[in-house]
Amino acid sequence: MKTLLNILWLGLKEIRSLMSDLVMVGFVIYAFTLAIQVQATGTSSEVNNASIAFVDEDGSALAKELFNAFYPPRFKNPELIAPGDVEDAMDKSVYMFVVAIPPRFEQDLSAGRSPAIQLSIDATAMQQAGIGAGYIKNIVNDRCSDFLKRANVPVEEPINLVVRKMFNPNAVSSWFKSVVAIINQITLLTVVLTGAAVIREREHGTLEHLLVMPLTSFEIAMAKVWANSLVILIATGVSLFLVVEMVLKVPFAGSHALWFFGVVLYLFFATALGVYLGTISRSMAQFALLIILVIVVLMLLSGGSTPVESQPKWLQYLTYLLPARHFVSFSQVIIYRGGGLSAVWRQFLMVSAVGLGFFTYSLALFRKSIAVTK
Numbered sequence: 001m002k003t004l005l006n007i008l009w010l011g012l013k014e015i016r017s018l019m020s021d022l023v024m025v026g027f028v029i030y031a032f033t034l035a036i037q038v039q040a041t042g043t044s045s046e047v048n049n050a051s052i053a054f055v056d057e058d059g060s061a062l063a064k065e066l067f068n069a070f071y072p073p074r075f076k077n078p079e080l081i082a083p084g085d086v087e088d089a090m091d092k093s094v095y096m097f098v099v100a101i102p103p104r105f106e107q108d109l110s111a112g113r114s115p116a117i118q119l120s121i122d123a124t125a126m127q128q129a130g131i132g133a134g135y136i137k138n139i140v141n142d143r144c145s146d147f148l149k150r151a152n153v154p155v156e157e158p159i160n161l162v163v164r165k166m167f168n169p170n171a172v173s174s175w176f177k178s179v180v181a182i183i184n185q186i187t188l189l190t191v192v193l194t195g196a197a198v199i200r201e202r203e204h205g206t207l208e209h210l211l212v213m214p215l216t217s218f219e220i221a222m223a224k225v226w227a228n229s230l231v232i233l234i235a236t237g238v239s240l241f242l243v244v245e246m247v248l249k250v251p252f253a254g255s256h257a258l259w260f261f262g263v264v265l266y267l268f269f270a271t272a273l274g275v276y277l278g279t280i281s282r283s284m285a286q287f288a289l290l291i292i293l294v295i296v297v298l299m300l301l302s303g304g305s306t307p308v309e310s311q312p313k314w315l316q317y318l319t320y321l322l323p324a325r326h327f328v329s330f331s332q333v334i335i336y337r338g339g340g341l342s343a344v345w346r347q348f349l350m351v352s353a354v355g356l357g358f359f360t361y362s363l364a365l366f367r368k369s370i371a372v373t374k
Helices: 004-020 024-029 033-043 063-065 082-091 107-111 128-152 173-206 206-210 217-247 256-281 282-302 314-321 325-335 343-374
Strands: 050-057 097-101 116-119
Touching: 004 024, 004 107, 004 173, 004 217, 024 033, 024 116, 024 173, 033 217, 050 063, 063 082, 063 097, 063 107, 082 097, 097 128, 107 128, 128 343, 173 217, 173 282, 173 325, 206 256, 206 314, 217 256, 217 343, 256 282, 256 314, 256 325, 256 343, 282 314, 282 325, 325 343
Parallel strands: 050 097
Antiparallel strands: 097 116
């Protein structure tokens, strides 16, 4: 009971110390609100307001119908340009797409001669160019098929391919990026808060005050773990409900309680990592450099930025030992696919095992550091 009370009061001391640091409090609020919204909506992988122009050398009703088939928000309102202006407009990046309709297009199509339409693309924006080309192809094919049906011209469709996108039917990038942003902020802020607390006590001499008290290294470390984890957990909950679900309208398919349980397991590892980095760092500047080296690697290898399957085989085996990979994995299963405990218990078990092992190692190193200080 005495140990629990010591951990409780030390944890409350950690929270009061954090609340008195207005810069750190402001950083936490920014990281879980505006930073997530900016990361989710600031960049987009889908086509949005793409500039498009038409070269109409046919002048038929079908050509005008194709011209009017493109409108916001995917494309800007199309413009008609002369054939000789295409190269100059593309060189100046005036248009991302230019559709050239050849002479006698409607007549050749009605006669079954399969005329060709030229599509010029500015591929400097590679992802939008590739997706936009697919959009344009589908729109043109649909309008031409409708025209031929109205004209009673037989249309051969040997295969009708029906594509169904699961979990994100409209391929909205903010649905994915917002959740990844929360995961990254949890990792970054937990390590920063815990490690900074260790270094701050060493620099301000608070650690020496604790050493003359009847406290153990376990009690000091556990106080930092639960206090900083509680702050991050509250910030995560506010960010999830207010920013992600209410502002960005991202659906949460699974159980909130199950996901937050997984977050608690992951926080155990992240706080242990913060204690470890704070213990081996001799100054705040050195700690900041270690944060860059460690956190960036965790984010890149977790599967949030790029799929784990896209990584080299040997690296995939290595990332299996990183709790960040399993955190991203069970978050996607719960949030996007609505999976239950039966679908994520292996990831929970792996995060718990690695977190417990790393916490034990960090505690031993922290105890050794305190012994040297004494």
